Amino acid sequence: MKIVVLDGYTLNPGDISWEGLEALGEVTVYDRTPKEEIAARIGDAEVIYTNKTPITRETLDQCTNIRFIGVLATGYNVVDVEAAKEKQIPVANIPTYGTAAVAQFAIALLLELCHHIGEHSDAVKAGEWSSNADWCFWKHPLVELAGKTMGIIGFGRIGQDTAKIAQALGMNILAYDAYKNPLLESETCHYAELDELLAQSDVISLHCPLFPSTEGIINKDTIAKMKDGVMIINDSRGPLIVEEDLRDALNSGKVAGAALDVVSTEPIRMDNPLLGAKNVILTPHIAWAPKESRQRLMDIAVANLKNFVEGKPQNIVNA
Ligand code: NAD
Secondary structure, three states: OEEEEOOOOOOOOOOOOOHHHHOOOEEEEOOOOOHHHHHHHHOOOOEEEEOOOOEOHHHHHHOOOOOEEEEOOOOOOOEOHHHHHHOOOOEEOOOOOOHHHHHHHHHHHHHHHHHOHHHHHHHHHOOOOOOOOOOOOOOOOOOOOOOOEEEEEOOOHHHHHHHHHHHHOOOEEEEEOOOOOHHHOEOOEEEOOHHHHHHHOOEEEEOOOOOOOOOOOEOHHHHHOOOOOEEEEEOOOHHHEOHHHHHHHHHHOOEEEEEEOOOOOOOOOOOOHHHHOOOEEEOOOOOOOOHHHHHHHHHHHHHHHHHHHOOOOOOEOOO
16 A cells, blocks of 8 residues: 655654554655645555645546545645545544643743743843843733633633643633533633623633634724733634734734734745734744644554554544
């Protein structure tokens, strides 16, 4: 069985192993594949894996040997799943692998906004402490989280894990979700309607998926309903935020700080309005990427193919 991985680099830049897949067939791994080379690289392979390389109807028409498509991610919009279904080609994704890592990263973003540890460390290394008149200094207001309220929009797996860490820091949680599970409520965690969450939260962390109903959920109207000096965290999906509106709110001070792992177009464009905004921290979509999470992703990708070969397919998104 010929297996082609079209863009393996972000999952495995060299610190984990492809041996699980190699046990199942003859594997060729490309770090990345330009659009014009996709069909040629697939050739007569029976199994292909993609992370962000598009698999179109045209490619499926050209590469008639394909029997299984594995997506090395949760989101599978890079594959024309309907075209694959018409051709009876199952497409398997990785539903969860990084819940703990993405929740941890949301809190890391928040703590960075509260303490600016990176910037203070850089200042010390640049000599600002040794030349300082006082025995200590800080370059931003420092924020204690205990007793403050975190509003979590999207109270699923990652939202709930984020809430647990925030509660350990002494925060109270307001959760907004399309579905409510009363068993998740406690003395320090309650469901709220969106407007109540916006009005009462000191920190708002986004953990809902990108749907038409959630696109642009943070915009000038919803920001106007927030507390002055609110902090916004997003390691879910960039288009949840209208970036021009957030830029204006950061520059005016309405929003005291935003820390974002995701933006509307990735990689970020140099004309993204947030790049020049005040008090913004931007990271390159890395919440998912600790080695432990990537190893889990790899193990599930291998299990998806193994189970398909053994006639008990799992995680098929176009059944
Ligand atoms: P999940 O499905 O467990 O939780 C999502 C929650 O959002 C669900 O409880 C759902 O009911 C709720 N929801 C759906 N529509 C809503 C709406 N209109 N308003 C409010 N809530 C709504 O998903 P998860 O595993 O917690 O992942 C959450 C998101 O995190 C993913 O959709 C993805 O965009 C993002 N993510 C980011 C990274 C990263 O590296 N930055 C990695 C993995 C996931």
